[in-house]
Amino acid sequence: MSNHDNSEHHVISVGFYSLIGITLLIFTGITYFAATVNLGQANIVVALAIATFKATLVVLFFMHVKYTSEKMTRATIVGALFFLMLLLALSMADFATRSWT
Amino acid sequence: MSDSPAATATHGLELRHHFATEGQQRDSATLGMWLFLVTEIMFFGGMFCAYLLYRTRHFNEFAAGSRSLDTWLGGVNTAVLLVSSWTMAMAVRSAQLGKRKLLCLFLVLTMIFGATFLGVKAVEYHAKFVEHHVPGPYFDFKQEVKAGETPLPINLHTMQMFFSVYFAMTGMHALHMVIGLGLMTYLLIKSARGAYSPKYYTPVEMAGLYWHFVDIVWIYLFPLLYLIDVHK
């Protein structure tokens, strides 16, 4: 089990990479236009959602995570994001509740 | 694959002695690089925590500061970096297919776009300097108010906080871009000498992972810093 050979030799086509690239550019534009619309509190949510979608495209296709059979790669990414959320959430638990009496 | 010791001289095949197979070596490199990216996520994450706190507490100052940034330049830079991610992905693809000249071309293009990004950043930083938006003893801020708008109530001292966060985050990001350019230079030299082939292109792939990560950080920085309160 130590002689791993899970690395994919999957070669993605120029067309597909370009499709992803153009999608990313389009959604950058969408990000801007969404920011010009007054959605109140939802503005930040929309902006982050679009950014996350773009980041997901980069991770899955440019960074080949969609094509690897290696579970550790996905576990590593999910783990890191989980602990980052912990840092943000538990810190904000302090900051957000300071003014409660 | 046999358990043969180091075959470093073989063209395109570098199996280090402590690995049993190239597959094991490549998988180890990939896992190692992702673990390093985890550290980068947590490293930038600390600054995102600061951003989260201060944007929540000092929204008006963050909005005013965000409006003082050049959204057009920020958007152009975002596009530049996304294109550079495309060229980097194409570079890895070229290495996979053994196309040395294309590999070198795409590496050069990635570097050009990367350098463009840094050039635009330099222009932006210069503008901030000229407008006295750099935190410190010479800081000054005049809110730009479009016709018909009411200005946001802001505190001049707290305004520095937005710019401290802006410079810290974009500065750290720019430093990572510079390191990335250094990696690209190294890869370019090695690629030109034919060090990479379909059997062995791991360093290109690993540098690609790093480059894409730096791009992802910017994907988040753009809306968070430049688009805080655009709507009017």
Next chain:
Amino acid sequence: MATAALPQERKNYLNAEHGLRSWLLTTDHKRIAVLYMISITVFFFVGALYALLIRLELLTPAGDLMQADSYNRVFTAHGVVMVFFFLIPVVPAVLGNFLVPIMVGAKDLAFPRINLLSWYLYMIGGLLVIHVVLTGGIDTGWTFYPPFSTQFSNSRVIEAGLAAFIAGFSSIFTGLNFIVTIHRMRAPGLTWTRLPLFIWAQYATSVIMILGTPVVAITLVLVILERALHLGIFDPKLGGDPLLFQHLFWFYSHPAVYIMILPSMGVISELISAFSRKRIFGYKFVALSSIAIAVIGFLVWAHHMFVAGMSVYAALIFSFLTFFVGVPSAIKVFNWTATMYKGSITFETPMLYAFGFLGLFTIGGLTGLFLATLGVDVHVTDTYFVVAHFHYVMVGGVVMGYLGGIHFWWPKITGRMYPEFWGKVAALVGFIGFNLTFFPQFILGYLGMPRRYYQYPPEFQVLNILSTAGATILGVGYLMPLVYLLWSLRYGEVASDNPWNAAGLEWKTTSPPPTFNFDETPVVDFEVYNYEDLKEIPVER
């Protein structure tokens, strides 16, 4: 089956190459472990020197040995050196580097050159910190709290922050190397449940290193940026919050204490198993408890901030979570104890250190619960109660585990046995000295003596004198191994491949091992801690 050939006669990693270059440019994990062992020992004694200065000042109630400002620099030096340059790296970089590849049956770590880089980063950080300390030191405490560290301290904060930052990267690269090695380079047949518990512990530790260290890295960078460039991220005048620093700092620095203790716990599992000649009771529980400590350890950091001005509601959450983190540690202690039941126990030096660990770590851990309790913490925080608590777990825990491990694996690392009589004496002297130093501090803290103060009310003097006396004895207990271990390199009895008749892959290769660890890649078709298969032969040294 033990040979009597002198180590000098057989080719092993120590005599494979000669000369300074072969050491300073080595990529052999075993040589790197030795490099770390030497440099970490030096830093330990530097930190201990500062401890001695603290205890000397505290012999008398008045501040008469040094000025208050100097005392601040002394305890800061003690903390910075001991935390960043001793406790965090010691077991992973010395014992981990040496043993992880061998225990998984590999020829080296996954990234040998990064391993060497890790040592050089440690040395660069270490030299920076020595420079700081020799040119006046810093007075902020090892915790660097702003706004004092960013705006008011007149000391080399930037340089010290940089030193810790660089040392942090050393730590990150070590952890990265271990995770990849353990995942990708295990020998055929070595499933996860056949791994020694030392490996499980190193794995959990490495996860913490990867996730936590970068956060303190960026925090130190932000302090440096505030001092150097006026980017006032933590400056209250600019709308900043000093507690943001504390959250970011303790997000790492609490899990950091688990970086310190987990590897030591891994050592204890190996020692108790070997000297009870029994498989660890509840292997899966002990293995998973290491992972649980790593995860839960990330949920409790703000218990260092209860009186700092944080929200009471958040404090309640963190207090509640902190109680949970003691559970997996307790699971380990119970399983170690159960292992010894009906075991064939012998009392060689490593086992003495293991017993010391069991008692002292338990006391230290239990006093952590006092501190987790909000109401009690209000009274004892920032007193000597806290100081005693963390020294019980860090010295009574980490150092005891490290010393036990050094003695246990000394024959494997050097090919020589240490003198058993002096080993036992030093262990006992250290145990007595330790308790005499730190138990009085629980009482002092409870009575209200604040920490980081160079003077105290006269009624506390007797306890302080006891503590200083204990520290002197403890110092002797640490100097003794330094002396006899060095002595053993030349005059110690030559060790066989398996002087303890212990289970584990490391005992199947020569003492010291060859450069590539094994003459042939081992195939693991046996369970871990298979003492029932190992004949009861007299321990042949």
